[in-house]
Amino acid sequence: MKDAFGAPQSLLVLGGTSEIGLATARRLIARRTRTVRLAGRPSPALERAAAELRELGADVRTVAFDALDSASHEEVLGKLFTEGDIDMVLLAFGVLGDQARDEEEPLSAVRVAQTNYTGAVSAGLVCAGALQAQGHGSLVVLSSVAGERARRADFIYGSSKAGLDAFAQGLGDALHGTGVHVMVVRPGFVRSRMTAGREEAPLATTPAAVADAIVAGLRRGAETVWVPGALRVVMSALRHVPRPLFRRLPVR
């Protein structure tokens, strides 16, 4: 169960090697979290992540989960929920893709869309149903500012996140009043493995800062969290910039 401050006792991270996911898990373990399930494709990195969290004192297990294999989600995730309540699900998987190559090879672009959007839709719906049945819980969805307005530099990734963002918002409204809380997190440019070697955008942030914002959002019961918070203002201005002008902006 979550306590009065929204700190969960059990956590499921979908995308168990995600840096933001692990940073959040570390912070939550320092509060109340005792049970952590890291779901992801089996890999040494996933086991390493689990071992690291175990050292902090949590009961950690890894679960084989593939975002692209939507047909298996019902079984894999459904089984996790039968083993005990899960107070918080962090939907943290996603791929950035390689914009230039993806434009050349439509199939690899489809892969980005399938991972970030359709995979998240099926996993999100399975988790939402299970959370609704247990009458409580939070579903935290990692979206991105890239979904707020498509940019020339990453519109394939951006469009998949735009779909995910809209899906999560709608799901949050659908679940309003059922005891399940859906939180959409929109980080800006995050300095991590995923973005290594890319040119940094203004208002860049870190996985640790995103994790802090998630924990604070849980306490407030927030529905949308921007990291850093200033992005909320920046993006609400940017999304209304006329396209001819937007194309000329240096951040496009």
Added chain:
Amino acid sequence: MSVDTVSLSGWGRTAPTTALRFRPRTYEDAALVVRGRGPRGVVARGLGRAHGDAAQNAGGSVIDMTALDRIRAVDAVAGTVVCDAGVSLHRLMGTVLPLGWFLPVTPATRQVTVGGAIGSDVHGRNHRTAGSFARHVRALELLTADGEVRTVLPGSALFDATAGGLGLTGVILSATLGLRPVTSSLMSVDTARANDLDEALARLAACGDRTPYAAAWIDLLARGRSTGRAVVTRGEHAPLDALPARARRTALEFRPGPLPTASALIPEGLLGRTPAALLNGLRFRGSPASRSGEPQGISTFFHPMDAAPRWGRAPGRGGSVQYQFTVGHGQEETLHRIVRRLTLRRCPAFHAVLKRFGEGGPGWLSFPAPGWTLSFGLPVGLPGLARLLDGLDEEVAAAGGRVCLAKDARLRPGLLAAMYPRLPEFRALREELDPAGAFRSDLSRRLAL
């Protein structure tokens, strides 16, 4: 019996969860709900005054007991009453007071049910002499996991598990309560200011049996030499001859309408710390340095929580948390340390009350234990509050004290065994009586009770 799906939370409005709510009108209906429960179990709920998550059951069933509200029999000679568990203390008082009887224990609100008062084993300002609520229960009827109704008498293991058992042994359907005789519905109240915590403790310790009711409002925002300054109020039921002639004619009339006090009109928790500190200062200086024999109504003296406006009950956006702990006599240093920590942090605490406990009750999870108890509320959005309260938990546990579970919404399960040494017996009894875990609440899940 009406059924609906609702989002429920405690009085502090934190961590709401959704459950199927049943509102039985008969014992049979209640038994049907227990027999037909789903895999996530069932728990009884009264008027929802528990601050934390004791009376909610995420994804399961919650039995709203307030429709089971018959007062079955009042023995005005022997001073006992038999009533359903859903009867509120407010109604009970209105019924028995004109007959010259009063509830032996009343908490800071009358809006709790008899079942809730037993399940939380509530205490009042007279704990030192009267003990907690369960001490005055002569018998109760308990609906257990098998759907049967058992009569439970004091002295049995099931009684000790049920008194303060947070509804986890079964659904209390009715109870026989002992009452205490009174000659008037007015209280004769002595008020005195205490300039620091030591003085407040001394004044509370000096209360003789002449004034069985005693409590101190404590200013947790005063710093420096005034740290822990308090207004100590002591009282007794006013004897008939002490009343003014006009009041004597209607001596036993129950007049619940509370006169709103200044603090009731301004919800303390909504204020920032500076206005709250100023208001506390006004309240302290506005109280008489020493006054005795002031007549006060029952509401004014006993039930400050009922006087607060409804919209002010849960300060701030996210609601509030209540914290109440007790430490034994001789652990005054811990009390001092905790008060100092709170004042140094400048926490805008509200409803801060210091009391003295007498002998504890037989309940295995019953909160009161001999010593001192301090309770206060804080807005949940206060930065760093979670860590601060975790720190207090550790101090309290180290001093051999405990935290009140009926008010809790945030305790760490690891500290529970140290605070409640009879927890293993409680678990064993539940394991035996209710192996499938029919009775569950969010609190029992969170703390693995």
